[in-house]
Structures are given as C-alpha cells and as structure tokens.
Amino acid sequence: MVAESSTNIPDYICTSLDEWETDNTPLQASPINIAQAQSHSLCNPETADGLQDTDWITFSVQAGQRYLIQAIPTAPNAATDVSIYSGDGINLTLRGEMKQDVWGLPSVIDWYASKSEVLYIRIKHSDERVAGSTVTYQVHPTKNYPVYMPVISRIP
Numbered sequence: 001m002v003a004e005s006s007t008n009i010p011d012y013i014c015t016s017l018d019e020w021e022t023d024n025t026p027l028q029a030s031p032i033n034i035a036q037a038q039s040h041s042l043c044n045p046e047t048a049d050g051l052q053d054t055d056w057i058t059f060s061v062q063a064g065q066r067y068l069i070q071a072i073p074t075a076p077n078a079a080t081d082v083s084i085y086s087g088d089g090i091n092l093t094l095r096g097e098m099k100q101d102v103w104g105l106p107s108v109i110d111w112y113a114s115k116s117e118v119l120y121i122r123i124k125h126s127d128e129r130v131a132g133s134t135v136t137y138q139v140h141p142t143k144n145y146p147v148y149m150p151v152i153s154r155i156p
Contacts, residue, residue, distance in 0.1 A: 013132040014043030014050035021045060021055055026089045026120045029056035034067075034143045042078065042125045042135040050131035055123045058089075059141055061113040068145050071123050072106040074136045078125065079103040084111060085120040092120060101126050 018041045020030040032038055044053035061067055071080040081099045085092035100107040107123075123139060125131070 014041070015133045016041070017043050017045050018053075018055065020057070021053075024052075024054040024056075026056045026058070026085070026092060026122070029058040029089065029120055032057045032059050032139065032141060034059065034141055037138045037140040039074065039136060039138050040123070041133050042131050042137075043133060044131065052128045053124060053131055055139075057121045057123070057139055058118060059121075060118050061111075061116065061143075063113055063116045065113050065143050066145070067111040067113060068142045069109045069111060069121060070106055070140045070142075071100075071108075072138050072140065073104050074138055075134055076104040077130060077132075077135050078137045079105065079127070080107045080123050080137055081126050082107040082109055083122040084109060085122065086117050087120065089120065095119070099126060
C-alpha cells in the first residue's frame with residue numbers, strides 16, 4: 001500500500017521568540033500598565049520544540065477598583081487559559097481563572113480588587129501541544145471599564 005499524502009513537521013516552529021518572555025516563571029513576569037496591550041506568541045524559550053509555553057505578566061491593582069483582563073487571540077490557532085495569582089512571585093495564590101477551549105475566542109476575567117496588591121497573570125494555550133511564532137494573542141488589562149446596558153423603554 002502506498003501513502004496518498006504525507007505531512008512534514010518542521011524541526012523548530014518558533015522562528016522568533018516572544019519579546020516579553022525570557023522564561024516560564026513568574027519571577028521574570030513582564031510588567032504591564034493598565035490600558036496597555038502586549039502582543040505575545042506561544043513559544044516556549046526553554047524547549048527545542050516550543051511546546052508548553054507559559055507567559056507571565058504582572059501589574060498593580062487598587063482596592064475597590066474593577067478590572068478586566070483580556071487575552072485576545074490575534075490568530076485563529078490561539079486559545080488561552082488565563083489565571084490570576086497574588087503573591088510575591090515565588091509564593092502564589094490562585095485568585096481567579098478562565099479556561100477557553102474554543103480556538104480564536106478571547107479569554108476574559110472580570111476582577112474586583114478587594115485590596116491593593118500586585119497581581120500575576122499566567123497565560124498559556126488551552127492545548128499545550130500547540131505552539132509557534134504564528135500562535136499569537138494580545139493581553140490587555142483595563143480598569144473601570146464602561147458596561148453598556150440595553151435601553152428599555154416603557155410605553156404608558
């Protein structure tokens with residue numbers, strides 16, 4: 001029997017690494033400002049195949065403020081799991097999480113800060129067998145964002 005087709009997988013799918021990441025730990029988390037967006041790729045700099053990448057970002061929150069943390073795919077092959085941690089970068093406590101299993105859709109966490117603190121955001125692909133320079137997303141935290149409600153009118 002002769003094969004009708006074949007697939008070649010390149011030895012290294014991460015031709016360029018994420019500019020914000022040097023490792024997969026919160027100790028090297030890249031700081032982000034509120035309302036600033038960072039573009040990331042899911043390429044593990046510590047492995048030859050680029051798989052099982054974990055991106056970390058950090059920012060400070062103020063007590064009593066509402067935050068929206070978004071990981072928005074910029075490619076249809078990205079689907080991210082987003083987790084919020086508090087702590088010192090070594091000892092972390094999970095505070096919230098959103099797992100996205102539909103590729104191409106954003107992961108969003110609506111967060112209300114009960115105290116002023118530093119948060120660590122962990123972002124990874126929902127399927128850690130997926131990686132590459134073209135598996136990209138933007139992370140975008142905002143504060144006190146507007147919520148639009150539908151207008152309802154009553155006829156007397």
